[in-house]
Amino acid sequence: MAVKVGIIGGSGLDDPDILKDPKVVAVATPYGTPSSPLTCGAIAGVEVAILARHGKSHSILPSKVNFRANVWALKEHGCTHILATTAVGSLREEIAPGHLVFPDQFIDFTRKRETTFFDEEVVVHTPMAEPFCPRLRRLLAQEAGQLGIPHHVAKTVVTIEGPRFSTRAESHMFRAWNADVINMSTVPEVNLAREKKIHYATVAMSTDYDCWREGEESVTWEMILATMQKNARSVIELFLRVIPRIEEYEDVCVS
Numbered sequence: 001m002a003v004k005v006g007i008i009g010g011s012g013l014d015d016p017d018i019l020k021d022p023k024v025v026a027v028a029t030p031y032g033t034p035s036s037p038l039t040c041g042a043i044a045g046v047e048v049a050i051l052a053r054h055g056k057s058h059s060i061l062p063s064k065v066n067f068r069a070n071v072w073a074l075k076e077h078g079c080t081h082i083l084a085t086t087a088v089g090s091l092r093e094e095i096a097p098g099h100l101v102f103p104d105q106f107i108d109f110t111r112k113r114e115t116t117f118f119d120e121e122v123v124v125h126t127p128m129a130e131p132f133c134p135r136l137r138r139l140l141a142q143e144a145g146q147l148g149i150p151h152h153v154a155k156t157v158v159t160i161e162g163p164r165f166s167t168r169a170e171s172h173m174f175r176a177w178n179a180d181v182i183n184m185s186t187v188p189e190v191n192l193a194r195e196k197k198i199h200y201a202t203v204a205m206s207t208d209y210d211c212w213r214e215g216e217e218s219v220t221w222e223m224i225l226a227t228m229q230k231n232a233r234s235v236i237e238l239f240l241r242v243i244p245r246i247e248e249y250e251d252v253c254v255s
Contacts, residue, residue: 005049006051007051007084019040023040025039026038027073046243051073053065053185067188080198083140083203084185086202086203087207088205089208089209090206095152097208098227102151102152102203102204103155105156106186108187108188110187113187115191124195126195135199139246149238158179158181158182163184166211207224208223
């Protein structure tokens with residue numbers, strides 16, 4: 001299969017200098033303006049388009065992200081796969097700050113986002129038992145292992161509305177629900193990608209222990225950003241290894 005990869009960048013990873021012959025492409029959508037133009041180029045001969053989820057200057061609040069326009073723009077540009085980076089708080093002792101997580105499930109705790117493309121005329125009930133692409137997740141885990149990057153698989157991410165962080169009671173509730181990490185961006189991005197039949201996987205970077213862990217310093221945006229910047233190089237190295245392998249890996253898995 002011909003592969004074109006969309007990278008949806010979170011904090012510190014929305015415009016990495018990893019593309020050959022980069023150019024900026026503006027894409028208009030029926031859902032309004034995407035968070036940013038696409039920065040398009042190639043990695044090892046594979047076409048790649050990078051989109052900044054919160055805008056180039058990180059000025060878009062989580063609830064204000066135009067998720068439908070973002071996913072639609074990548075699909076219109078021909079993207080077959082999406083690698084989505086995101087900062088997450090850890091709800092488990094073993095997921096330490098600096099570790100990567102490749103979730104296989106999500107819990108939607110958002111309240112006011114447009115969550116589907118099918119809200120007019122035609123009603124489509126999209127299966128969501130396996131929301132993240134299992135082949136893409138396996139490939140990410142394989143390459144993270146080769147690079148010696150601490151990582152976790154088969155974990156559940158809970159997405160909250162934001163922009164505030166959780167109360168301690170909420171944090172303990174999410175742990176009781178068997179959630180492993182928490183963020184403000186995976187939903188509805190993942191279900192919209194599923195509706196557009198795009199292979200989607202999240203590369204989640206653990207930045208803190210949320211607020212459930214007794215004695216832990218309260219999480220701040222500055223803390224998150226500092227950890228994200230430290231992790232950026234590891235994630236870029238991971239992408240440089242994963243993206244050239246996607247087409248071959250997909251063909252092997254399909255056969």
